[in-house]
Amino acid sequence: MQVKDIMTSPVVSIEPDTSVTQAIRIMLQRHISGLPVVDKDGRLVGVVTEGDLLRRVETGTERKRPRWLEFLVGPGRLADEYTRAHGRKVLDVMTADPATVTEDTSLEEVVKLMEKRRIKRVPVVRGETVVGIVSRANLLHALAGVAREVKPALASDQAIREQLLAELARQAWAPVAMIDIVVRNGVVELWGTVTDDRERQAIKVAAENIPGVKEVNDHLAWVDPTSGMVFYQPNEPPAAKAS
Numbered sequence: 101m102q103v104k105d106i107m108t109s110p111v112v113s114i115e116p117d118t119s120v121t122q123a124i125r126i127m128l129q130r131h132i133s134g135l136p137v138v139d140k141d142g143r144l145v146g147v148v149t150e151g152d153l154l155r156r157v158e159t160g161t162e163r164k165r166p167r168w169l170e171f172l173v174g175p176g177r178l179a180d181e182y183t184r185a186h187g188r189k190v191l192d193v194m195t196a197d198p199a200t201v202t203e204d205t206s207l208e209e210v211v212k213l214m215e216k217r218r219i220k221r222v223p224v225v226r227g228e229t230v231v232g233i234v235s236r237a238n239l240l241h242a243l244a245g246v247a248r249e250v251k252p253a254l255a256s257d258q259a260i261r262e263q264l265l266a267e268l269a270r271q272a273w274a275p276v277a278m279i280d281i282v283v284r285n286g287v288v289e290l291w292g293t294v295t296d297d298r299e300r301q302a303i304k305v306a307a308e309n310i311p312g313v314k315e316v317n318d319h320l321a322w323v324d325p326t327s328g329m330v331f332y333q334p335n336e337p338p339a340a341k342a343s
Contacts, residue, residue, distance in 0.1 A: 103210060104203035106242045107224050109232035113138045116145060116191035118242055125192050136223045136230045143228040146194035149220070151192060157185050200225045201234065203343070207242070210234055226332050255312030258282040263310050271306075272298060275309065279320070281307075286314035294322045 113136040114123055123135060127150065134149035155162050155245040162185035170178055184193050199213055200223050213222060214236070221235035255263075261283045279292035288307045294300055300320050307316045320332045 101207045103201055103205045103224055103234050106238045107232035107234045111233045115339055118190045134221045137190055144223055144230050146196045147198040148190050148194040174250050235274050262310050264307055267306050286312055288313055288316045291319045293323050295325050297322045
């Protein structure tokens with residue numbers, strides 16, 4: 101999927117000279133948490149988000165540091181923080197030169213960008229013009245749409261077992277040689293041992309994603325690599341533990 105498949109368009113934008121109060125009003129009325137900032141020619145110059153408005157003098161949340169730390173931070177950064185806390189225009193508080201994507205950018209690249217920059221939304225541009233915005237909410241909507249399209253598939257027990265083994269074989273973390281998988285009537289029984297208890301959940305998730313699986317029963321035991329002690333599932337019957 102690409103950005104053009106999920107982006108919000110047209111997008112609500114504001115100009116740099118817009119007041120902070122007006123920007124807040126628009127975000128509240130439209131139920132959005134960020135706005136692209138464009139100049140009079142429609143070119144993107146920044147983004148203002150709810151995060152840019154957290155440290156404000158009006159609410160007493162402006163950043164305060166001890167004098168010795170202010171000396172280390174330096175006058176430039178202190179001046180910038182003052183502007184953001186006291187500024188009355190969007191220009192004063194916005195994030196300038198934001199990261200952008202195009203309509204043909206893949207969703208994988210969007211997610212990487214969001215993780216790298218620790219941002220929740222990215223403007224979509226065509227040349228220098230803003231044509232939309234893609235946010236985490238858009239990604240969730242896309243995920244929900246795909247999930248609705250996924251339908252249970254009929255598969256033989258052998259096919260389920262083979263697909264699960266193949267999936268685990270592709271994963272570097274999976275202790276394939278230490279696991280036994282039994283499938284009966286679409287119910288997957290997981291036996292064997294793991295050396296990290298987090299592997300247990302990952303194996304269960306892999307099984308649950310195989311088409312045709314109705315249920316997954318976890319009988320895996322965890323072996324502590326340090327002490328060699330074996331920990332069984334609390335609900336595992338004694339007979340199963342002995343075997």
